[in-house]
Amino acid sequence: MSTDQPTVLIVGSGAIGSFYGAILHRAGASVSVVSRSDYDVVSERGYRISSPLGDLSFKPAQVLRSVDECTTPPDFLVLSVKVFDDLDRAELIRPAVGPNTAIVLIQNGIEIEPPIAAALPSNPLVSALAFIAVSRVGTGDVEHKAYGRLVLGDYPSGAGEACKRFGDLLRAGGVNATVTEQVVRERWLKAVWNAPLNPLAVLGNGADTQIMLETEGGEALARALMQEVCDVAAAAGHPLPPESVEQNISGTLKMPAYRNSMALDWLNDRPLELEAILGNVVREAQRVNVPVPHLQTVYTATKILLADREQRKRGG
Amino acid sequence: MSTDQPTVLIVGSGAIGSFYGAILHRAGASVSVVSRSDYDVVSERGYRISSPLGDLSFKPAQVLRSVDECTTPPDFLVLSVKVFDDLDRAELIRPAVGPNTAIVLIQNGIEIEPPIAAALPSNPLVSALAFIAVSRVGTGDVEHKAYGRLVLGDYPSGAGEACKRFGDLLRAGGVNATVTEQVVRERWLKAVWNAPLNPLAVLGNGADTQIMLETEGGEALARALMQEVCDVAAAAGHPLPPESVEQNISGTLKMPAYRNSMALDWLNDRPLELEAILGNVVREAQRVNVPVPHLQTVYTATKILLADREQRKRGG
Numbered sequence: 257m258s259t260d261q262p263t264v265l266i267v268g269s270g271a272i273g274s275f276y277g278a279i280l281h282r283a284g285a286s287v288s289v290v291s292r293s294d295y296d297v298v299s300e301r302g303y304r305i306s307s308p309l310g311d312l313s314f315k316p317a318q319v320l321r322s323v324d325e326c327t328t329p330p331d332f333l334v335l336s337v338k339v340f341d342d343l344d345r346a347e348l349i350r351p352a353v354g355p356n357t358a359i360v361l362i363q364n365g366i367e368i369e370p371p372i373a374a375a376l377p378s379n380p381l382v383s384a385l386a387f388i389a390v391s392r393v394g395t396g397d398v399e400h401k402a403y404g405r406l407v408l409g410d411y412p413s414g415a416g417e418a419c420k421r422f423g424d425l426l427r428a429g430g431v432n433a434t435v436t437e438q439v440v441r442e443r444w445l446k447a448v449w450n451a452p453l454n455p456l457a458v459l460g461n462g463a464d465t466q467i468m469l470e471t472e473g474g475e476a477l478a479r480a481l482m483q484e485v486c487d488v489a490a491a492a493g494h495p496l497p498p499e500s501v502e503q504n505i506s507g508t509l510k511m512p513a514y515r516n517s518m519a520l521d522w523l524n525d526r527p528l529e530l531e532a533i534l535g536n537v538v539r540e541a542q543r544v545n546v547p548v549p550h551l552q553t554v555y556t557a558t559k560i561l562l563a564d565r566e567q568r569k570r571g572g
Numbered sequence: 573m574s575t576d577q578p579t580v581l582i583v584g585s586g587a588i589g590s591f592y593g594a595i596l597h598r599a600g601a602s603v604s605v606v607s608r609s610d611y612d613v614v615s616e617r618g619y620r621i622s623s624p625l626g627d628l629s630f631k632p633a634q635v636l637r638s639v640d641e642c643t644t645p646p647d648f649l650v651l652s653v654k655v656f657d658d659l660d661r662a663e664l665i666r667p668a669v670g671p672n673t674a675i676v677l678i679q680n681g682i683e684i685e686p687p688i689a690a691a692l693p694s695n696p697l698v699s700a701l702a703f704i705a706v707s708r709v710g711t712g713d714v715e716h717k718a719y720g721r722l723v724l725g726d727y728p729s730g731a732g733e734a735c736k737r738f739g740d741l742l743r744a745g746g747v748n749a750t751v752t753e754q755v756v757r758e759r760w761l762k763a764v765w766n767a768p769l770n771p772l773a774v775l776g777n778g779a780d781t782q783i784m785l786e787t788e789g790g791e792a793l794a795r796a797l798m799q800e801v802c803d804v805a806a807a808a809g810h811p812l813p814p815e816s817v818e819q820n821i822s823g824t825l826k827m828p829a830y831r832n833s834m835a836l837d838w839l840n841d842r843p844l845e846l847e848a849i850l851g852n853v854v855r856e857a858q859r860v861n862v863p864v865p866h867l868q869t870v871y872t873a874t875k876i877l878l879a880d881r882e883q884r885k886r887g888g
Contacts, residue, residue: 456873456876459775459873459877460873460879460880461777461877461880461881462880463877463879463880467876467879467880467883468876470879471875471876471879472872472875473872473875474872474876477868477869477872477873480868480869481869549796549865549866549869550865550866550868550869552789552793552796552866553793553796553865553866553869553870554869554873555789556787556788556789556790556792556793557772557775557776557793557870557873559787559788559789559790560772560775560776560779560783560784560787560790561775561777561779563776563779563783563786563787564776564777564778564783567783
């Protein structure tokens with residue numbers, strides 16, 4: 257790793273990628289991006305990013321049309337594409353990964369690191385969870401609404417030099433970054449909410465949190481689903497605090513009605529991160545032999561809904 | 573009960589009601605109907621009913637705008653409205669029920685008889701299940717596509733004179749009618765398919781049987797849901813044959829892809845018989861203390877979906 261200005265390549269320059277790119281730019285890093293769809297606009301005038309932190313607009317050091325165009329491996333390769341089964345993320349980034357490149361995943365879900373760790377075993381692998389409300393509002397235009405905290409750690413555990421340095425950069429850029437030695441456990445903590453309530457909102461045709469929890473039986477169902485996530489986490493070696501379910505329920509009840517990201521993906525006819533968010537939890541449950549009938553039902557019903565959508569698109 | 577021409581009043585003259593009205597008319601009964609929405613057309617020219625059995629078109633003896641207009645209680649009052657929580661079916665029919673009127677329910681669901689039995693305890697109460705494919709295709713126009721068999725018996729058990737006579741009329745009119753002494757058990761048998769696959773199709777936005785069973789995990793989910801229905805039935809005193817689940821699955825796999833009635837109700841923005849078809853199964857499970865996590869999840873998710881639809885209609 258170079259000791260002077262750190263270099264960063266953002267792969268997946270949607271809302272999340274361009275926001276954290278801006279933060280790293282603000283911290284003094286040389287930030288390049290891979291952007292195929294927004295290439296022309298971003299090459300010419302960079303990203304426009306409005307934020308409660310101030311104007312975060314920036315021009316990347318380089319804009320690449322594809323990862324193959326990367327000639328000098330970066331110190332940090334930030335991968336922030338959505339996680340879909342039909343995308344081989346390791347092969348996507350491999351052309352830009354040098355021997356000293358630290359790979360930073362800013363992605364949702366459970367067990368999303370193993371394919372990268374297996375394919376690129378000698379690189380530092382930092383796994384990060386974003387707690388943020390940010391949207392792409394147009395070509396090269398991003399609106400950061402609230403939050404921005406990252407929790408990050410090495411996969412599968414620990415927090416090495418690259419991880420700490422990346423955390424320092426984020427803080428220098430103005431966001432809260434918490435380095436953890438147990439990032440897998442942090443992913444399970446986040447999954448307590450995400451795994452149940454993202455797909456349940458999709459089954460509800462984009463139902464918001466208030467509809468989900470206030471419909472008769474909805475809160476009890478949410479608790480049962482969340483408890484199953486906790487049971488799987490514990491059996492997988494990551495026991496969560498006993499109050500996790502209660503905190504997630506009471507926290508959600510206190511929030512204004514909120515339509516989550518998977519619900520928005522559904523309503524906008526985009527692919528869903530169903531496997532990363534819920535499918536991997538169900539598979540982990542099978543591996544550790546924990547029954548998850550509620551999660552299994554939500555998972556399969558959502559797959560049926562997606563299969564129906566595909567059939568309609570094919571004109572069936 | 574009169575010994576000459578039997579009199580019938582059909583309350584709920586949709587596709588099911590008018591079809592069986594035609595059958596009873598063909599058997600020689602004097603068939604009157606209550607029809608508010610189709611009053612003008614049906615008064616003038618009766619029902620036009622196409623059927624593989626031949627032309628079943630008929631003119632009712634009387635067409636009433638409401639049950640209150642009934643001056644002479646019929647021998648048989650056939651109730652074939654859909655079963656919704658906000659409709660008091662006993663109060664609906666009470667004005668036409670005389671001391672000797674046999675009440676015949678041709679309706680879907682589990683535990684749909686108790687409110688009628690409680691409100692009108694001294695009348696014979698015949699509970700009937702229709703196995704039929706029939707649709708209303710226009711005002712006073714009905715298309716009978718296939719099947720037509722009824723299974724009927726007295727509620728809660730037995731098969732008295734009125735029940736047998738009604739079965740005889742149906743057979744005389746040309747449909748298969750099986751009189752049972754255990755009609756509640758027959759309802760549970762039908763619920764093995766209906767309770768799981770009707771609402772699951774709704775969660776799948778109208779998914780057909782092929783999509784439901786052939787999506788990865790779909791057949792296993794259907795089996796789990798069906799097994800829960802069998803477990804509840806057994807605990808409620810109605811043990812079903814051990815091969816029930818298997819027969820329902822293999823029978824459905826052999827059928828062409830089929831979109832069930834609740835899926836069609838959903839797609840056509842009509843109310844769903846969710847409580848009669850599934851809600852009452854879940855409540856019976858609670859009463860007999862049988863865990864039904866898969867059914868509970870489908871039930872609550874469907875209620876969330878309906879709550880979301882209601883909120884959208886209110887402009888929320």
